[in-house]
Amino acid sequence: MGYVEAYVFMFFIATLSSFTIGDPQVPCYFIFGDSLYDNGNNNDLVTEAKVNFPPYGVDFPDGPTGRFSNGRNIADVIAELLGFENSIPPYATVSRKDIVRGVNYASGAAGIRDESGQHMGGRISLNQQIARHAIIILQLIDLIGKGSVAPVQEHLNKCIYTVAMGNNDFINNYFFPQYYNTSSLYTPEEYAEILVQQYSEQLSKLYEFGARKFAVSGAGYAGCAPAMMARYETNVCVDAVNYAVVQFNARLTAALVDLESKLPGAKFIYMEPPLGYSNDFNVTDQPCCKVSTTIGEGQCVPSQVPCNERQNYVFWDAFHPTESISLVDGAAVYAAMSPFYASSTKLSLPSEELLISDA
Template structure:
């Protein structure tokens, strides 16, 4: 489960391409396709032979559809970005895609999947990066049929949000033209402060709650190289594509000031493990907790991060939530 924070994929709004109308509201994009790991999984692991599953209570305790396989008590950051862009839909997991739903987007993320192909394999089967790309090719072929041609399908997908799992693995697809034939906007989120997760604290016996700075330092090194690679690719791109890097390691995001006073413990009981113990009662003050289990975030914190990232990438759009009172909303 170490990869879940590494793969915190946020679908950020940046440089809106066109306006669309959805149920009377102005949607900012026609579709959203998410790649990633634990923090973005919407249920793709439910039927896999893996211990990295969350399709049981208390996961989903605050989600209208219950425990769908999201590794949180409610909505993911992907859910909130879809809401902010007024897509007016929940992005379905690839495992449950159907009919015309695929035109609005698909979630390919898989719990425990990581940057390397064998990441998370000790927990069982997951849908690694290469398979997520293959699944999107499958969806692309279906969209071609629905829209009546390859050109129409490509035009549709080029107007969508496309967060990449990690640009270091995505590079060769981009250079060969595979990725650029699908999309024009890529968002790449850096590695978070993994040394501050409840898992890292427990693994290193940090009873005082202090972060494991060695792990955070490793994340910073990775992010520096990732940002450099993003810059290099943007300088070489000639087809109008654009890659955005988001720094996810800021020490002061106004977390405590926004009401998140519990930053070093999980809200749900985890015992000696990482995930929530089935059917146990979680904390009563969820709005004050950053972490739901020992890795994944609570719904309020997912919303907090999504707002910060979204508004940071699109300063002309203000979601009607006061960040300073977010934890109480």
């Protein structure tokens, strides 16, 4: 199947979400990640990594929401296909009654390493995202456990966790020597080893908190992102960046197999990097919007009119995919996660009235 045919097929699958009827296929969905999954957690931070302004959201019903896209992002598509009526809310604005069905902790510029992206200002690293998840678990113990941990653990065991980190550890750390010294301290192989070791510890912490169903994405081949090509003053993919990413993804794949063998009841699915980070397709690979080269490198210049045929573009801005590509990526993740929901037994959730009365 060629790319065009595959795209049409995956787009059709994603479109089916508009007709989803009934309960979600799993009781809850938790999201950890960076700007590819962020849906508003950075809006109130002092940071260059936020996009709650037009033309972002030009194709999203609510307009600019903090999504690094013209419309839906990958997390939105996955949630729709899982049968959730609405997108999973960001931690920054989630209500008490909605935490039962999941929370989105993703943050633009965030990395596995705490310092990744710090030159851009505020962001919520993976360690901080996990700490926020611990706060949500305490609220769940009060809300549905009535002080007991066991019902909450049972609930969390059935949830899907997508974790998509590592991009900023390369584009906003290792390959930004003006701000970070990691490339002078480590070879790409050594850096990949260190990253994966820390990542494994973070995933293990989520396991301790009750996670069992993990879909973990590899880092994207950011050497093909327009912003990285511009940074290196070339019009072809930056091989050094993609080589380092390959080292990371290879080690991550092996680490997930090892974690699954060591953590009873855990299932890890490795997700291929997003299609949006490859320019090997018969679609336009230049940014759809006019991008900044200074503040918020690679992001859309505020209030500029974007391109018209956005469905034909891989990149919305110089780093992030258009909604069209997110439909493909999200549907691919959903299909790969089928072992998580095909045999899932849903937990009976508290009634809406109960959740509201306890709010």
